[in-house]
Amino acid sequence: MLKRLLTSREMLLFGAVAALCALIATRFPGFVAPGNLLRVFNDTSPLILLAIGQMIVILTRCIDLSVAANLALSGMCVAMLNVAYPDLPIPVIIAVAVGLGTLMGMFNGILVWKLAIPPIVVTLGTLTIYRGIIFLVSDGNWVNSHEMSAAFKAFPRAEVLGLPVLGWTAILAIVVFGLVMTRTTLGRAFYAVGGNPHAATYTGLNVGRSQFWAFTISGALAGLTGYLWVSRYAVAYVDIAGGFELDVVAACVIGGVSIAGGIGTVGGAVLGALFLGVIKNALPVVNISPFWQMAISGAAIIIAVALNARATREKGRIILKSAEKPA
Amino acid sequence: MKRRTFTTLVAGLGLTASLMGTSAMAQDNMRIALVVKALGIGFFEAAAEGAEEAAAELGDTEIIYTGPTDTTAEGQIEVINSLIAQNVDAIAISANDPDAVAPALERAMQRGITVISWDSGVAESGREMHLNPSSNELIGNMIIKLAADNLPDGGQVAILSASATATNQNIWIEEMNKVMGDYPGIEVVATVYGDDLADKSYREAQGLMQSYPDLDAIIAPTSVGIVAAAQAVEDAGKAGEINVTGLGLPSEMAGAIESGASRSFAIWNPIDLGYSAVMIAHALATDEATAQPGASIPMGRMGEVTLDETTSGAMADPFVYDSSNIDEFKSIF
Numbered sequence: 001m002l003k004r005l006l007t008s009r010e011m012l013l014f015g016a017v018a019a020l021c022a023l024i025a026t027r028f029p030g031f032v033a034p035g036n037l038l039r040v041f042n043d044t045s046p047l048i049l050l051a052i053g054q055m056i057v058i059l060t061r062c063i064d065l066s067v068a069a070n071l072a073l074s075g076m077c078v079a080m081l082n083v084a085y086p087d088l089p090i091p092v093i094i095a096v097a098v099g100l101g102t103l104m105g106m107f108n109g110i111l112v113w114k115l116a117i118p119p120i121v122v123t124l125g126t127l128t129i130y131r132g133i134i135f136l137v138s139d140g141n142w143v144n145s146h147e148m149s150a151a152f153k154a155f156p157r158a159e160v161l162g163l164p165v166l167g168w169t170a171i172l173a174i175v176v177f178g179l180v181m182t183r184t185t186l187g188r189a190f191y192a193v194g195g196n197p198h199a200a201t202y203t204g205l206n207v208g209r210s211q212f213w214a215f216t217i218s219g220a221l222a223g224l225t226g227y228l229w230v231s232r233y234a235v236a237y238v239d240i241a242g243g244f245e246l247d248v249v250a251a252c253v254i255g256g257v258s259i260a261g262g263i264g265t266v267g268g269a270v271l272g273a274l275f276l277g278v279i280k281n282a283l284p285v286v287n288i289s290p291f292w293q294m295a296i297s298g299a300a301i302i303i304a305v306a307l308n309a310r311a312t313r314e315k316g317r318i319i320l321k322s323a324e325k326p327a
Numbered sequence: 328m329k330r331r332t333f334t335t336l337v338a339g340l341g342l343t344a345s346l347m348g349t350s351a352m353a354q355d356n357m358r359i360a361l362v363v364k365a366l367g368i369g370f371f372e373a374a375a376e377g378a379e380e381a382a383a384e385l386g387d388t389e390i391i392y393t394g395p396t397d398t399t400a401e402g403q404i405e406v407i408n409s410l411i412a413q414n415v416d417a418i419a420i421s422a423n424d425p426d427a428v429a430p431a432l433e434r435a436m437q438r439g440i441t442v443i444s445w446d447s448g449v450a451e452s453g454r455e456m457h458l459n460p461s462s463n464e465l466i467g468n469m470i471i472k473l474a475a476d477n478l479p480d481g482g483q484v485a486i487l488s489a490s491a492t493a494t495n496q497n498i499w500i501e502e503m504n505k506v507m508g509d510y511p512g513i514e515v516v517a518t519v520y521g522d523d524l525a526d527k528s529y530r531e532a533q534g535l536m537q538s539y540p541d542l543d544a545i546i547a548p549t550s551v552g553i554v555a556a557a558q559a560v561e562d563a564g565k566a567g568e569i570n571v572t573g574l575g576l577p578s579e580m581a582g583a584i585e586s587g588a589s590r591s592f593a594i595w596n597p598i599d600l601g602y603s604a605v606m607i608a609h610a611l612a613t614d615e616a617t618a619q620p621g622a623s624i625p626m627g628r629m630g631e632v633t634l635d636e637t638t639s640g641a642m643a644d645p646f647v648y649d650s651s652n653i654d655e656f657k658s659i660f
Contacts, residue, residue, distance in 0.1 A: 233526065233529060235525055235554050287517075
């Protein structure tokens, strides 16, 4: 079990993250202090949550570009709900956020499944629709920290064993989806559908339905993250998490999730997210020009993808060679 | 929230209609129309309040507070045409588009109506003068003054801006650097960029606190940045230790003032702006002053405005908001 979880690619990525931390420590020693590493993990938690959902979608040969818009709309709705009914308990708020996110994910899924529209087109469309709806429900107004109830803001900040609830949520998601992806028929179906859709159909799997569930899971996680995001930054407005979907896809790609589908693990997506998270948190403290910051983030993505692509290609060649031999 | 805006909007329309009705009967008064981007926006409602204050002070003046129901240039043109038909004495407009409304306003000026723009300007051909809420010099000075006023013994301040290419912010920071000599002991240790994203600004603020443990203040001349920085300071338990200041809106900053993460911040005061616009319109319409480059026009309690070569001028320093007045303004804008 442990060996399977830590296959060479994940170990390689873990090594890269560790090396990155060590490199940063030479310029800013405080970065690798345990407290700070926990802070970085906590800060990266929203990205981890979304990357897990995105990984499942990418596994099924789809892509979900609407996650950040889904996050923003769910977040705005619960923020406005909180303003209207300040006494609503947090579990209800979370249920509403997850429910809204799930609905939006299902909407993506239905379009992909029943109308067979390419996922990139569907989610590009819903991305704009969801952002537009935020404007409609909020009238373009902000929901500000003084309007939110204390409990609403306190939940993700509450510390359990030294780690805020936000971080624990990410850990919970890692454990749950780690099990789902390796130990349940649904999880294995995602791999089968993405790895070889025709073969999956012959084994009795409904490709469209699996994709629908992948979008639904991604939506649910985005909804949950929406509440956590809004309460963490204590502000909700139309543009929150603008462009964040690209970070999420980047985290997956860095984590070794194949855009062609069928390959990827929860561990990989999490490490990919952490890799980006470490860079994002390190750049402000190592004093690098903001123009270089963008270039460095971009270069990291390209290098990671190049390494991944090389690794996959080598594997492909071997299979082809052995397949050609008998012919 | 949407419903509430709608009702205020309807109320605003009703009010406008009744004002228009009564104004036709009282021809002796000077009638000044305050045309806003759209009715039902807190900022402009506050400006109208200031306009009424000016009218009360002037005595013989009546305010017609009007505007379209949504922020379009077409709607404003209709409003302007109806004001021309009513033959008002002056129009003071915050334009939705600087060029689109200019022809209608030119027509108004041909009929002898005094036209000025305020807040959001009109092309030079479409107005006699433009009133800016403040100027780059005044803002640059104000943001460092806000930090320095709370640091009598000097200290370290850092700037959290929007993006590295944001024109407004860069000009303000440049203007701030010009006057740094007036604030001895204040050291700007870093300028970082949050790209007007809440999460990046939050992270940059955390980075500042880590890199500069003795940091005394963060100046954020951007509304997203100041809110995110205040939240980061509050979450780090450094509220009261590090003062987050800069430019922000009272409704967005009320929480930060309450928590102590921010002692004060600045932005224009819409009440003063509406007041000054009416004072200027009145002075120009009665020929007490003329709008020409270099001219000074009185604005009652706000002093006077000096016009530059584009006949635009700056009203005043940005208005400072702190715990003493935040409750009054947080519901306005």
